[in-house]
Amino acid sequence: MKLINAVVKPHKWEDVRAALETVGVSGMTVSEVSGYGRQKGHTEVYRGAEYDIAMVPKVRIEIVADDADVDDIVATIARAAHTGKVGDGKIWVTPVESVVRVRTGDTGSAAV
Numbered sequence: 001m002k003l004i005n006a007v008v009k010p011h012k013w014e015d016v017r018a019a020l021e022t023v024g025v026s027g028m029t030v031s032e033v034s035g036y037g038r039q040k041g042h043t044e045v046y047r048g049a050e051y052d053i054a055m056v057p058k059v060r061i062e063i064v065a066d067d068a069d070v071d072d073i074v075a076t077i078a079r080a081a082h083t084g085k086v087g088d089g090k091i092w093v094t095p096v097e098s099v100v101r102v103r104t105g106d107t108g109s110a111a112v
């Protein structure tokens, strides 16, 4: 299993959510975050306002998925979140050692 982390522009979140429905993601965690990438110190526009300070609002998506599904999920997020402009976001994948479904005690893939 892997943990997919994606940070995308807030106005692309609905597109990403709709696209993920087509690849059978069974659960995810979504949070409002702020951050910056390589363009630190440059301006970025969000909802008509220019941010020239380092931290720009983003949406973070966390998905635990079976290895076999990871490439598809990452490609789907990347496609749906893309505008081609600075600050489109980032996606990274890390290994997951264990998962437990609290209600049933299921572990591993059965808990995803």
Ligand SMILES: Nc1ncnc2c1ncn2[C@@H]1O[C@H](COP(=O)(O)OP(=O)(O)OP(=O)(O)O)[C@@H](O)[C@H]1O
Pocket: 007, 034, 035, 036, 037, 038, 039, 056, 058, 085, 086, 087, 088, 089, 090
């Ligand atoms: N190295 C990093 N580690 C953790 N989070 C990051 C990292 N780089 C970027 N992020 C997160 O991703 C968000 C979007 O990053 P951003 O798209 O600006 O990255 P970038 O690589 O500089 O790309 P671009 O050149 O298109 O702006 C940031 O606001 C931040 O929350």
